Amino acid sequence: MNNFKEKADLIWKVADLLRGDYKQSDYGKVILPLTVLRRLDCILEPTKQKVLDFLPKVQNLKDSAIDVALNKAAGFNFHNRSKYNFNKLIADPNNIAVNLRNYINGYSSSAREIIEYFNFDDQIDRMDDPKADILFRVVKSFQEIDLTDMDSMQMGYIFEDLIRRFAEQSNETAGEHFTPREVIRLMVNVLFIEDKDILTQEGIVKTLYDPACGTGGMLSVGEQYVKELNPKAELKVFGQEINPESYAICKSDMLIKGQNPSNVKFGNSFTADGLENEKFDYMLSNPPFGVDWKKAKNAIKKEADDLGMSGRFGAGLPRINDGSLLFLQHMMSKMKANGSRIAIVFNGSPLFTGSAGSGESNIRQWIIENDCLEAVIALPDQLFYNTGISTYIWIVTNHKSKERKGKVQLINATGAKDEELLKEGQRDFNRFWQKMDRSLGNKRKKIAENGNTKGIGFITQLYGSFEENEFCKIFPNEFFGYWRVTVEQPQKENGKTLRNKNGEPKPDTSLRDYENIPFLKKDTQGKLVPQTIEEYFKREVKPHLPEAWIDHSKTKIGYEINFTKYFYEFKPLRPLVDIKADILALEEKTLEMEKTVLE
Incomplete structure (x- = not known):
């Protein structure tokens, strides 16, 4: 898996060529679309000639029929019918701009639409301008980076690592963060654990949705989990994303993996629900922390007033500076009548912000009184790239198991707060996180990904066993x-x-x-x-x-x-005799230091 870091570093170095002609905050406008193009190029290379050889046989057909035929020849849900690839592009330095456009236009419509969301044509002009004259060098640098051996998971890491770096360069807010894969794996484990018997059935087909899907990390990990559990199962993934670059990356990932890219919609899930009236078996999300919903206020308030509980936001509206609980209500509106499960990451605010009668409190009341809140898992701090705050996974369902009905499970997986707690003789607080060898932005901790006594396995076990202990408490809804x-x-x-x-x-x-x-x-x-x-x-x-x-x-x-x-544990104060002894020892040490200085 470390291979992804090496590739990300190589791609990041290409940004050095942009220095002087681009602001650092604009590097992503070039690097991200070219990373997608290079990835597609590497994927299609083995069948490229086959597509070109087959083209004359189908070129008189309708465009839609040509796409189907050439996709089949390429072995994917997309193809490129241009004579160019990255190797041929750099063979003609003097015509790099026109040839690059020819190459992009050679993609099938589904892939071409993805590139259009990057507005990359503007960057071709900008880099090809004689004042900059860097287009050929940038394309050549990408041609030298081989992405053939990257699987979808590793490519997801590459994209998120690059986006994180670009976000840091442009001073993005803490809410614009990306979910570490170990957090997603934990969420997926807990989301699916209750349904393992269902998911191992022959030919089972289920759906997974993320209303703030970013580059598609949660959808990818969810799909991978189900495939590992049952290779014959099919998990159809759906999502919506408001950021055009992230949306394009997500769709390219869906395209490569054979998923239907049209299941991923562009836009604001609140004001333009691209999957209106759709219901899903499972939902995962990590919506932005503490992001206001001012721009969507009129549409959201109108829906709440006009539709009430028959709409998405009837339970209540949170304060304008944090739309977290709007995302959860939106997801709950997409639950199937026969049972759906949701895992969502929040900061601490949705747990307690808002007094009795406030929008937040009313939403919590509606969720809990309808017996939909199954569990809350407190995670260690410093897990995320762009923020060090504490986070919580909420598990929400409208179909609790018999033993969980009327109850909420709380799991404290925060672990030790400082290294003193890890000294020999102390309780094993640190079953939950490990210190990273090297920080990634604000991410200084990671959750161990293997074993049943620590990390993901241990937390999943705490959840699945549904028994009270020092890390787990179970309370009635009331x-x-x-x-x-x-x-x-x-x-x-x-x-x-x-x-x-x-x-x-x-x-x-x-x-x-x-x-x-x-x-x-x-x-x-x-x-x-x-x-x-x-x-x-x-x-x-x-x-x-x-x-x-x-x-x-x-x-x-x-x-x-x-x-x-x-989870508060009272720690008795130290005996006065011990405190007095420490003070006397300190005074004695101070006197000795004074004597040394005076001498």
């Missing part, structure tokens, strides 16, 4: 709900309570307070049992504020998942 109540106290004047015309105490707004009352409490045996607002109020508030009362007209229901709180 555990996450609470009432937000308004506690009033009476206005007083000269020690007397002021009352309204009905004889009720007037509330003193300066003394108004709020209480979050959980739906459940622990009984004397530590078991979770339901409680009422009244019994909580009588137990926790009245002893301290005997004249207080609850304004029930203002009571709201809220839902949140306070992950850190559930």
